[in-house]
Amino acid sequence: MRKVGKRFPGVRALHNIDLDLFSGEVLALVGENGAGKSTLMRILSGSERPDEGKLLLDSAEVELFTPGEALGRGIAMIHQELNGVDNLSVAENLFLGREPAWAGWIRRRSLVSQSQIYLARVGLDVNPAVPLGSLSIAQKQLVEIAKALSTRANVLIMDEPTSSLSQTETNRLMTLIDELRSDEVSVIYITHRLAEVMRIADRVEVLRDGRNAGTLVAAAITHDAMVCRMVGRDPQPLAKPPRGPGQRVRLHVRGLRVEGVGGILFPPLNLQAHSGEIVVLAGLIGAGRSETLETIFGVRRSVGGEVQVDAKVLCQHHVRDAINAGLAMVTEDRKATGLLVDSSVRVNATLATLDRAPANPWIRPSWERDQTATQVTSLGIKTATQQTVVATLSGGNQQKIAIAKWLIERPKVLLLDEPTRGVDIAARHEIYSILLRLVADGVAILMASSDMEEVITIADRVLVMHDGRIQGELLGDHITEQNILRLAVGE
């Protein structure tokens, strides 16, 4: 891949990336969340088009328009998000779209027997006839790997294949990759687990902020070398105004049982956030940060434990109760859960406070207009009018609206999940200053962030999560990328 670039609305995800892959090689692609690994691989596997640069296969320039075309050229990708059809059987999923058939009739026996071959290779012992939906996440992940193997591709891309696998399954996968290497298959291996990289990779390519950040070969592949290149830049000087230590406990979570993806129950969780404090939940994707925030807010049922706001126990029946108690939450996926993207700025800004407005149950247009105007001005939201449809605004402005809707009535505790995802640098800094202004007024902020620079810039205290547990707490000078990464990978 030569000089590949990709822009998303408001963000430039990749700048002039170069990537080489030799036959029979295992190339590890590492970098922080948002470094551009997944985007680059989606381009290579045909599910995304590059805005610039070119793709060379065996020295010939090619253009890949669809995942099907990529597959046709021997490039298969194992996705981080599982893409199977739960209602179909394991065997049907393995050969979805490529069913062994004769004149339109699926040859069931051949389907099952071939499936067994590939399932055995990944070490998955299930009946190919059972529906995919009955399998665990780890088993589904193995089915995805078997599916990629069954295409007999000569380039296999694995995007965090071990994130849901246990130690034995991971070992089995490592052996499998060794076998593939001896069959002259090239593997691109994306992971956060640096130990795996050291064990399996022939070469390591580090990405940072959508750019190449160095290549490591053989003996040079060490933990420190990789972390150093992932972190790269000097940490920015803190822009935080000096603040006294948080005095009052505003949020107190005691023994909260959070349910993770796929129904896994995390161990009881305890944490506190004080007034005037920004507490950041750090950790890798899948560590349970979003689930924790959503359970505190009440959109996700908790199985046990309690949440206190200003020493009052929250009746966790409905989000409404949490909001009335002074909680607010800016969600991770603003399009799906944060905003009504086809509605106006005004409707979005007032949605969360409308039923506590003075005129309730009536909507007083002047109140709506004035409150929206206040927020638009104080957060610097760039919009033509209050009636502008939110979907037409930039990511940064959308995110500001997602925050603004909680500020008409000042919350006691503000929860934020990846508040600057898909937001450009300038808007990002504006959002930080909004958050700093809020804590200065005594609000407690608990936010999840995967952006290391952000964590270091803004956090007073960092809680690093791993597998649904708080693995460690970092304060002051100890908040460094190395320390966070170390705790995040479970060390």
Place this chain on the structure above:
Amino acid sequence: MRFQNIGIFLLLFAIVVVTTWIEPSFASPANLRSIVRDTGLYGLISLGVALVIITGGIDLSIGSLIALTGVLLIQIVNVHVVDTDFESEIVETRATAQAPFRGPALRLAEPLPDIKPGDRLSFASTSGRSSMIVDRIVKVGNQQFVELRDRLQLLRPGVPLRWQKTQSLNPFLATAIVLAITATIGLIHGLLVTWGNLQPFVVTLCGLLIYRGLARVLTGDNQVGLLGALPEFKSLFTSAAFSIPLPLVARIGSTDAHWWDLAWIEIPVSGLILGLVAIAGWILLNRLVWGRHLLATGENEVAARYSGVRTKRLVVLAYVICSLLAGLTGVLFTLELNSVQPGSTGSFYELYAIAAAVLGGCSLRGGRGAVFSVIAGAAVMRCLYKSIVVLGISQEWEMVIIGGALLLAVSFDELVRRWTAKKRRHLI
């Protein structure tokens, strides 16, 4: 949004103008009155289903519920005729309508202080006893005349008549009971959809079958009617509420009139009720927090819930209002038609209502809808129907034409949407 909705009003205007141009009798006061009446009836169910569609749901049970409501109303009112001992001879008859009478009338030797419209007078005939329905009691001086709905037949002075009392439950009470039942049905729909997590299509499809079936079971699949009873109650809902003057219409209807003559169009009670419900609906969607929350829920249920909106309650409320309006429409239809055919009354009405809502700009994905354009949608459907009648096109074409018009309208709407979306993309 505003720009898109204007299309339906233009379409309505175009249909009225074109039909009137071809056949001026389309604009006659009588025809306009019946269009307003029908739009009132169909508009009520269209508004109801529009609310449900705004939440992203659907209600297929409306037509069946109308039939069931009619059957229940008739059975709960329970009109029955009781013989009395009172017998009196005819003294005087007026065979044809002459002032102050509107129909045939007669006077009995002894006046009946308690007789009321809807009662009957029976007489001996060759085939046992026959009876006539009393339409009105008219006092001329201090003489009591009984005005009849039926012809006087062979009755002459001197024939003895027996008074038969018609008894029934208070019709207002019966209506209240029926509406309470329909609201409960809507509540069940809403609970099954929200807390039961069933698909609205399936829930109300089952409703469609069950209510139609119940209507047939309750009646033994026979037509039931009010037997000419309760004329006052009936006229309260089927008569004209008031009249409004319209310019130009008089001249279009007849060349004798001047351009500046005003034609007075009677607005039937159903039109008035629709107007009131529409105003209430507009206030709900535009001025009340619940309406805003309802639209938010329809556009993005998850985002609404994350903002503290109690989405389930609102969805249940939408189903309750929808069924309640279907029940109200069922009562009005029953009074209008006098009888209910349990197997066919109200068939397809849910589809007309959904069509009107879609014509009026509701998205079946939810989150979008406006009251007055839905009414315009209902009016378009009724005007198309009337046009077919007035223009003398054979009735078999009705559904073809309405279906085709609907398809054209939504295709046009989609084109406009794409065009504006493209323009929007260029702006970024």
